[in-house]
């Protein structure tokens with residue numbers, strides 16, 4: 001099956017690399033607006049195929065969407081990343097126009113496509129794709145929770161001094177510095193609640209470091225992260241192409257779930273061959289419910305800046 005990745009920059013190339021390395025897709029098409037850039041990234045990645053042992057064919061194109069025709073999944077990473085000191089929300093002015101145009105091109109050539117939205121501010125960009133693509137809501141999935149949950153597990157393992165494979169946990173709500181909701185109450189080490197091992201101070205630190213995970217990396221790198229974002233996308237694409245039905249927190253259009261409607265926010269969902277098979281309703285504490293509602297209010301304010 002064919003996967004298109006729009007934006008052959010840091011995140012787009014990382015998506016293509018992880019998808020190819022796992023060898024579950026027949027073809028990955030990279031698209032960029034910068035002349036020759038996607039072609040160059042595709043060629044460089046293809047020259048790793050014999051070294052890394054994959055058969056996925058990676059091609060690149062400068063804006064020729066006819067090459068993306070018949071894609072099962074398209075990942076939108078085109079747009080600008082933030083610089084140190086910025087919030088993701090500040091990117092809306094430039095990225096909204098790019099995401100809207102790219103979506104129209106993708107849908108024109110692949111009407112049955114499932115779109116994974118990565119460009120920031122992601123929850124708002126996912127909402128924009130819902131409002132402008134004409135695709136059913138099951139086929140538009142924002143990527144944020146998979147990445148934020150991986151960062152949560154990294155911070156939990158650090159605090160627990162345990163291997164990451166011992167740890168499980170999930171982050172829902174908004175993909176923003178303030179609106180992320182790491183579900184500490186449900187995090188476990190080999191099935192045992194992590195609250196059995198960590199103090200209140202450690203808990204607060206893990207939650208805060210998780211929420212500012214993207215900002216911390218942006219400060220260190222001078223631009224935002226790409227390895228873990230690419231790996232997170234590859235997990236979502238694999239769950240679709242291989243119909244794995246994994247439960248993954250994704251930014252989805254809500255219609256009453258978690259008390260919200262007409263907004264994209266991170267919630268756990270079953271992801272399979274048709275996209276979103278089911279939004280999973282989990283029980284939140286009263287404090288978590290209040291934080292989810294607060295995150296929704298902030299995302300709704302940002303959505304208000306969109307022009308359709």
Ligand SMILES: NC(=O)c1ccc[n+]([C@@H]2O[C@H](COP(=O)([O-])OP(=O)(O)OC[C@H]3O[C@@H](n4cnc5c(N)ncnc54)[C@H](O)[C@@H]3O)[C@@H](O)[C@H]2O)c1
Pocket residue numbers: 006007008009010011012031032033034037077078079080081082091095098101102117118119120122143144147175223224225226229
């Ligand atoms: N949702 C997440 O978890 C997450 C994680 C990391 C990054 N991001 C976001 O992903 C986006 C990309 O980040 P990056 O680090 O890869 O940036 P980047 O600058 O390295 O790459 C972006 C690429 O998009 C291309 N582009 C711009 N306009 C285009 C268009 N109209 N059509 C096709 N290509 C176009 C650029 O030429 C560039 O190569 C940013 O908005 C960033 O904030 C989101």
Ligand SMILES: O=C(O)C[C@H](O)C(=O)O
Pocket residue numbers: 081082088120147175213214215217218224225229
């Ligand atoms: O932090 C960013 O701006 C990029 C991305 O959303 C991330 O979380 O890495």
